[in-house]
Amino acid sequence: xxxxxxxxxxxxxxxxxxxxxxxxxxxxxxxxxxxxxxxxxxxxxxxxxxxxxxxxxxxxxxxxxxxxxxxxxxxxxxxxxxxxxxxxxxxxxxxxxxxxxxxxxxxxxxxxxxxxxxxxxxxxxxxxxxxxxxxxxxxxxxxxxxxxxxxxxxxxxxxxxxxxxxxxxxxxxxxxxxxxxxxxxxxxxxxxxxxxxxxxxxxxxxxxxxxxxxxxxxxxxxxxxxxxxxxxxxxxxxxxxxxxxxxxxxxxxxxxxxxxxxxxxxxxxxxxxxxxxxxxxxxxxxxxxxxxxxxxxxxxxxxxxxxxxxxxxxxxxxxxxxxxxxxxxxxxxxxxxxxxxxxx
Ligand code: ATP
Ligand code: MG
Numbered sequence: 001x002x003x004x005x006x007x008x009x010x011x012x013x014x015x016x017x018x019x020x021x022x023x024x025x026x027x028x029x030x031x032x033x034x035x036x037x038x039x040x041x042x043x044x045x046x047x048x049x050x051x052x053x054x055x056x057x058x059x060x061x062x063x064x065x066x067x068x069x070x071x072x073x074x075x076x077x078x079x080x081x082x083x084x085x086x087x088x089x090x091x092x093x094x095x096x097x098x099x100x101x102x103x104x105x106x107x108x109x110x111x112x113x114x115x116x117x118x119x120x121x122x123x124x125x126x127x128x129x130x131x132x133x134x135x136x137x138x139x140x141x142x143x144x145x146x147x148x149x150x151x152x153x154x155x156x157x158x159x160x161x162x163x164x165x166x167x168x169x170x171x172x173x174x175x176x177x178x179x180x181x182x183x184x185x186x187x188x189x190x191x192x193x194x195x196x197x198x199x200x201x202x203x204x205x206x207x208x209x210x211x212x213x214x215x216x217x218x219x220x221x222x223x224x225x226x227x228x229x230x231x232x233x234x235x236x237x238x239x240x241x242x243x244x245x246x247x248x249x250x251x252x253x254x255x256x257x258x259x260x261x262x263x264x265x266x267x268x269x270x271x272x273x274x275x276x277x278x279x280x281x282x283x284x285x286x287x288x289x290x291x292x293x294x295x296x297x298x299x300x301x302x303x304x305x306x307x308x309x310x311x312x313x314x315x316x317x318x319x320x321x322x323x324x325x326x327x328x329x330x331x332x333x334x335x336x337x338x339x340x341x342x343x344x
Contacts, residue, residue, distance in 0.1 A: 001034070001035065001036050002034065002035050002036070002145055002146050003035070003036045003037075003038075003142055003143055003144045003145055003146070003176075004026075004029060004035045004036065004037045004038065004144055004146045004147070004148065005037075005038045005039075005040065005138060005139050005142045005144035005147055005178075006022055006026060006038075006039055006040070006147060006148050006149065007039060007040030007041065007042045007045075007083070007138065008022075008040075008041065008042060008064055009042045009043075009045055009046040009202075010041050010042070010043050010046050010057050010058075010060035010061045010063065010064045011046045011050065011056070011057065011060060011202050011203065012060055012063070012202035012207075012209075013060070013063045013064070013067060013202075013209045013210065013211050014063075014064060014067035014068075014209065014210050015200055015202065015207035015208060015209050015210065016191055016200060016207070016208045016209075016210070016247075016250075016292075017150065017190075017191040017199065017200035017201070017207070018067075018150075018210075019071065019210060020183060020185075020188035020191055020250050020251070021149070021150035021151075021183060021188055021189060021190070021191060022148050022149055022150060022183075023067075023068070023071045023073075024071070024183075025148045025181065025183060026039065026073060026078075026148055027071060027072040027073060029148065030072075030073060030074060030077050030078055031072075033077075035146070037077065037078040037079065038078070038079045038080075038081070038142050038144070038324060038327075039068060039073060039078055039079070039080045039081075040080075040081055040082075040083050040138055040324075041061055041064050041065065041080070041081070041082050041083060041317070042083045042138070043057050043058070043061055043082055043083055043084045044083045044084040044089075044090075044134070045083065045131050045134060045135070046060075047084075047127070048125055048127035048128040048131050048134075049114075049118055049125065049128050051125065051127075061082060061317070062310055062313050062314070063211075065080065065313050065316070065317055066211075066303050066306055066307055066313065067210050067211070067303065068080060069302070069303075069306050069313075069316075070210065070299045070300070070302040070303035070306060071210065071299055075316045075319075075320060078320075079320045079323045079324050080316060080317060080320040081317065081320040081321040081323070081324035081325075082317055082321050083138065085321045085325065086141070086321070086324060086325050086328045088141060088325070088328035088329050088331070088332040089134065089137045089138055089141055089328060090134075090137075091332055092137035092140065092141055092328075092331070092332060092335060093130075093133055093134045093136075093137040095167075095335065095339065096133050096136055096137060096163050096167070097130065097133055099163055099166040099167060099170065100133055100159070100162075100163060104159075104162075105129060105130065105132065105133075108132055108155045108156075108159065109155055110152050110153070110154075110155045110156065111128075111129065111131070111132060111155075114128075115128075115129075117203065117204070118203070132155070132156050132159040132160075133159070133163070135156045135159075135160065136156075136159060136160035136163045136164070139157075139160050139178050140160065140163070140164060140175045140176065140178075140331065141327065141328040141331045141332070142324075142327055142328070142331070143175070143176040143331065144176070144178050145176050145177070145178055145179060146178065146179055146181050147178050147179070147180050147181065148180075148181040148182075149180050149181070149182070150182075150183075150188075150189050150190055150191075151182065151189040151190045152190065152199060153180065154180055154182075157178060157179070157180040160177075160178055161177045161178065163175075164176065164177045164178075165177065167335075167338075171335075171338040171339050171340075172337075172338035174331075174334045174335060174337075174338045175335075185249070185250065187246050187249040187250050188250050191246070191247070191250060192243050192246055193206025193207065193243075194206045194207070194208065194220055194223060194224050194225070194243065195225055195243075196225040196241075196243050208220050208221075208292065210296060210299050210300070210303065211300060211303055212296070212300070213300075214293055214297070214300075217289065217292055217293060217296060218289050218293075221244075221285050221288055221289040221292065222285060222289075224243055224244055224247075224285065225243050225244075226242055226243070226244050226281045226284070226285075227239075227242045227281075230274075230281065233277075233278060233279070233280040234277045234278055235277050236275055236276055236277040237274045237275060237277065237279070237281075238275070239271045239274055239275060244281065244284050244285060244288055245271065245274070245284070247288055247292075248267055248270075248284075248287075248288055248291075249267070251288075251291050251292065251295060252267050252287075252288075252291055254266050254267075256287075256290070256291050256294075257270075259290075259294075260287055260290040260291070261283075261287045261290075270284070270287075
C-alpha cells in the first residue's frame with residue numbers, strides 16, 4: 001500500500017491555495033481507501049520563523065485541525081498528528097544534517113525566496129535555513145512514498161530524495177524515496193494571491209480563508225486584482241495572468257454556468273467574450289463569488305459546528321500523535337541500526 005505524508009504549518013488558518021493545492025487531493029486519496037495516510041501539523045517548522053510568537057503557532061494548531069476536518073479529512077481513516085510531539089523526528093534530522101552541505105541548502109529556490117519574503121537578510125535562523133532537512137525527517141519517518149503538495153514544495157521533495165539516496169548508500173537501504181503528487185489542474189499547484197502575487201500565502205495576507213464569512217468572501221473577491229489594461233467594459237481584456245480568471249480555472253465547472261450565469265455554456269465562451277471586450281470585471285467577479293460561496297458554505301458550517309468542542313479536536317490530535325510516534329520510533333530504530341549506533 002502506498003504511504004502518504006503531507007502537512008501544513010500552523011501559522012494561520014488554511015486558505016484556498018491549500019484547498020486546491022493539497023487538501024482536496026488528500027480527501028480524494030483518503031476516500032479511495034487505497035492509501036495509508038498521515039497528515040502533520042508542522043508546529044516545529046512554523047517555529048523556525050516564529051520563535052518569538054509561540055502563542056500564534058499554538059493557537060493555530062486547532063484552527064488547522066478544524067480546517068482539515070471541515071474539508072472532509074476523517075480521523076478514522078487518516079493519522080493526524082502534531083510534529084513537535086515526536087522527538088524521533090528531531091533525532092532523524094540530526095543524522096540527516098551530516099549528509100547535506102551548507103551550499104546545497106543555499107541553493108534551495110523556495111527557501112531563498114522565503115528568506116527574502118521574510119526580510120531575514122543576514123539574520124537567518126539556523127532552524128529556518130535547515131527546515132528542508134527536518135522535512136526529510138518527517139517524510140522518511142513514515143516511509144512515505146507519496147507527498148501531495150503545491151509546486152513550492154518540489155525543491156523540498158528533491159532534497160528529501162537526495163538525503164534518502166545518500167543515507168541508503170552510506171549506511172543500509174532502509175529509507176524510501178518519496179514522490180511529489182501535484183494537483184492535476186496545473187493552476188492549482190500555485191494559486192496566486194488576491195493581489196496577484198505569485199502565491200496565496202498566509203504570510204503575505206492575500207488569502208481567502210476556508211473559515212471566512214460569506215461577507216468577507218464577497219468583499220475579498222470585489223477587491224481582487226484583474227487585468228490592469230481593461231479599463232472600460234468595452235475594452236478587450238486579458239484572461240492570462242488575471243487572478244479572477246485563474247481562480248475560475250481552479251474552481252469553475254460547466255454546471256456553475258447553468259446555475260449562476262446561463263449567458264455562457266462554459267468558461268471558454270466567457271473568456272472569449274472578455275478578450276474581445278464587452279464583459280465587465282464586475283460580472284466576472286460576481287460569478288466567481290457565487291462559485292466560492294457555494295463551495296465554501298458547507299465547509300464553513302461544518303467548521304463552526306466542530307469548533308464548539310475543541311476538547312474533542314485535541315483528543316483526535318492526541319490519539320493520532322500516539323500512533324504517529326510509534327511509527328516514527330520504529331523507523332528511528334532502523335536508522336540507528338543501519339548506522340551501527342544501536343549500542344545497547
Ligand atoms: P506560510 O506562509 O506560513 O509558509 P503557506 O500559506 O505557504 O504558509 P504552508 O503551510 O507552508 O502554507 O503550505 C502547506 C501546503 O499547502 C504545501 O503543500 C503547499 O505547497 C500548499 N500551498 C500553500 N500555498 C499554496 C498555494 N497558494 N497554491 C497551491 N498550494 C499551496
Ligand atoms: Mg509555506
